[in-house]
Amino acid sequence: MSLVLFTMIFSFFLEALVSNFIPMNTDLFVPCFTLISLVLIYPFFTKENYSYLKYAFILGFFYDITFTNVLFLNACLFLVIAYLIRAINIWFSNNAFNVIFISGVVIVIYRILNYFLLIFMTLKKFVLLDLVNSITSSLLINVIYAFIMYLLLDFISKKRKILKID
Amino acid sequence: MYHKKKKKGKYIVLVVLLVVVIVLTGIAITIRPTRDLTAPEKVIKDTVLFINKIVVSPFRFIGDMINESSEKKDLYKKYVELKKKVDNMSLTIARKEELEKMVNDLEETLKLNQNLSDNMYLNASVINRDIGYWYNTITIDKGLKNGVSKDMAVIVPNGLIGKISSVSNYNSTVKLLTTEDVNNKISVKINNDGKYVYGLLTGYDKKNEAFIVEGISENTSIKKDSLVTTTGLGDIFPSGIIIGKVNKITTDNFDLAKIVEVKSDVDFNDITVVTVLKRKDSK
Numbered sequence: 001m002s003l004v005l006f007t008m009i010f011s012f013f014l015e016a017l018v019s020n021f022i023p024m025n026t027d028l029f030v031p032c033f034t035l036i037s038l039v040l041i042y043p044f045f046t047k048e049n050y051s052y053l054k055y056a057f058i059l060g061f062f063y064d065i066t067f068t069n070v071l072f073l074n075a076c077l078f079l080v081i082a083y084l085i086r087a088i089n090i091w092f093s094n095n096a097f098n099v100i101f102i103s104g105v106v107i108v109i110y111r112i113l114n115y116f117l118l119i120f121m122t123l124k125k126f127v128l129l130d131l132v133n134s135i136t137s138s139l140l141i142n143v144i145y146a147f148i149m150y151l152l153l154d155f156i157s158k159k160r161k162i163l164k165i166d
Numbered sequence: 167m168y169h170k171k172k173k174k175g176k177y178i179v180l181v182v183l184l185v186v187v188i189v190l191t192g193i194a195i196t197i198r199p200t201r202d203l204t205a206p207e208k209v210i211k212d213t214v215l216f217i218n219k220i221v222v223s224p225f226r227f228i229g230d231m232i233n234e235s236s237e238k239k240d241l242y243k244k245y246v247e248l249k250k251k252v253d254n255m256s257l258t259i260a261r262k263e264e265l266e267k268m269v270n271d272l273e274e275t276l277k278l279n280q281n282l283s284d285n286m287y288l289n290a291s292v293i294n295r296d297i298g299y300w301y302n303t304i305t306i307d308k309g310l311k312n313g314v315s316k317d318m319a320v321i322v323p324n325g326l327i328g329k330i331s332s333v334s335n336y337n338s339t340v341k342l343l344t345t346e347d348v349n350n351k352i353s354v355k356i357n358n359d360g361k362y363v364y365g366l367l368t369g370y371d372k373k374n375e376a377f378i379v380e381g382i383s384e385n386t387s388i389k390k391d392s393l394v395t396t397t398g399l400g401d402i403f404p405s406g407i408i409i410g411k412v413n414k415i416t417t418d419n420f421d422l423a424k425i426v427e428v429k430s431d432v433d434f435n436d437i438t439v440v441t442v443l444k445r446k447d448s449k
Contacts, residue, residue, distance in 0.1 A: 016218045017225060019295045023435040065207050066214045067296045067303075072192050121194055124346065 003162060004041045007153065008059055011037035011145075016066075018141075030137040034063050035110055036146045038078060039103050040153055042085050043094045043164040056082035077113055081106055094164060096150050103146035104139060111135045202316070208309075208334035215305060215337050219293050288312060288442040293337070302342040304328075306440055309336040317402050319443040324431040325408035326396065327440065338442075343377065343409075344370045344434050353399045354379055354409055356392050356426065363388060364397060365426065367409065376413055376427040384422055388415050394428045404443055 011033040018031045038056055045052040060078030064071055085102060092098040115131045118124045157164055203211070237244075290312075294305035308314050310333050318330045320340045331341040343352075352367040356379070363386050365379040379394065392412045398405025410430035418425055 013218060013221050016294055017222050020222055020226070021229065062210070062214065065210050066218075070193065071207070072189060076189050076193070117193065120190070130346070 001044075003153065003156060003160075004044050004055065007041050007149065008034075008037045008055065011040075011149075012059070012062070027133065027137050029141045030134070031145070032107060032110070032138050032142050033145055034059060035078070035081065035106060036103050036142050036149070038082055039085055039099060039106055039146060040149050042082075042089060044157075044162065046163050052086070053079060053082050073114075073117065077110060077117075080113065081110055084109060096147055096154075099146050099150045100143050103143050107138050107142055108135055111138060203332055203334055211334045212309070212336045215293060219307070222293070286444045288314065288444070290314075290338075290440050290442055292438050292440060302345045302434070303331065304340045304342065304437060304440075306338050306340060306442070307336065308442060309334050309338050311335055313444070314338045314442055315444075319396075319403045319407060320440050321407055321443060322432055322437060322440055324433075325410060326403065327432055327434070327437060329402060330442065340440065342434060343367075343430075344372075346370065346372075352403055352409075353397045354394050354428075355397045356382075356388055356394050356412060358386075358388055358392055367428070371427065374414075374427060376429050377409060379426040379428055380418070380423060382424040382426060384417060384424055386424065388412060388424065388426060390415070394426075407443070 015031045015033040018029075018033070022029050022031070038059070041055070042052060056078045057075050060075035061072070063074045063078070068074060085106065088102055088105065092102065111131065111134050115124070115134065119126050124130075156162070288308060290306035290308040292304045293307050296303045296305070306320075314330060314333055316330050316333055319326060320328050320330060326343065328340045328342040328345075330338050332339045346369060353364070354367050355362040355364050363382055366381040367377050368380050369378045370376075371378055377394075382388070390412050394409040394412060396403040396405055396407045396409065408431075410428040410432075412426055413429040414427040416425050416427075417423065
C-alpha cells in the first residue's frame, strides 16, 4: 500500500512540477500524471477492488481542490475512469504494452468526458478541433510517463516481493 | 423470478440516474464563477500548495540559474540600453508628477471622490501553473490574509494577464486572459490617433496568439499598432491597463462590424512575478 500511496503522491506533485516548466499553449506536453497513476496502481489491489475506487475518488477530490476549484468534477471523473480501468483489466494482462494502451484509452475518455461536461455546463462552445487538440497534446508525455513508471514499479515490486494482479 | 429481476433492474437504473443528477447538480453549483471557496477547501489547498512550493523551489532555482547564465551574454549591450532608459526616466517622472497634480486639481474642482484608475498594488510570485485543465490558470502566493479578493485584476509590466478567480487564505488562483471562456469578456478602448474606439474583448485566438476584439462598427477606421487598453467599465478591471497593440483588422461574416486582432507583449509562457490591482473604492 505504501507503493500505491507513493505512486499517487509522486504523480500528483510531478504533474504540478512539470506544469511550471512547460509552455502554456503547448501542443504536445500536457501532463495528466495523476490520472495515469490510476492505471499504474490498479495491479496492486489484488483483493479489495473497492479500496481502489475509494483511492481514485479521494485523489480526484484533492486534484479538484488544488487545481480546478470545482468540487467533485475530477473526483467523479476519476471514479468513472477507475471503473473503466477495472473493466479493461479483465481483458488485458499486466505488461508494459498493455499499460501504454490502457493509458492512451484512459486519456482519450477522460478528455472527452471532461469536455462534454464543460459544454453541458455552458462554459465552453463545442469546437471539435479543441477536443482533438486536447487529446493529442496529452497523449505523448503521459504514455511515456506510464511506461517509465510501470518499469520502475515492476522492478520495485519484484525486489520487495509485492503481490500484483497479472 | 423474471419480474423480480426486472424490478431490480429498474431500481438500479433509477438509482444510477439519481446519482448522476445529484453529481451534475453538485458540479453545476461548484463550477459557478461566483462561488467562494469553503473553509476546508482553503485549508487543504493552502497545505497542498505549500508542499508543492517546497517541491518546486529547487527546480525553479536551477531554472533561474540557467536563465541567469544565458542572460549574462550581451551584458554590455543591455547595460547601454538600460542606461538610455534611466537617463530619460527623470523627464518621465517630472511629467508624471505634473499630470498627477493636474488630475488631483481637476478631481477637486469637479468634486470627484474617485476615478476609474485609482489603484493599489500588491506584488506576488507565481507558485504553480495548471495546464492539465481547460482553464489556463496560475496560482500566486498571496491570498485573503494579504488583502486579495476575487475578481481583482492581475498585471505584469507588459500588460494585463487575467483576474483572480478564487482565493484561499494564503494563495489565489488567477484565470488568464488566454483561457477560452465564453464568460471572459472585457470592455476595451483602442487609441485611434488620440480618439478612442470602444469594443469588447471576446476571446483569445490560440493559433495566432492574439486577443479578439469585437463590437466595433464597420465605418470606424482603426490603424495597425494602435494601443489597446481597458476602459474601467464593468467594475472589474481598472481603466488604462495595457492589453496590447492592434495587429490585424478584419470584418465579420456579414461585413457589419470589424474584428480586431490584438497582440499582447506579455509572454504567457513565462510569468514568474505578477501584480494584483485593487481599486481604492472597491470593498
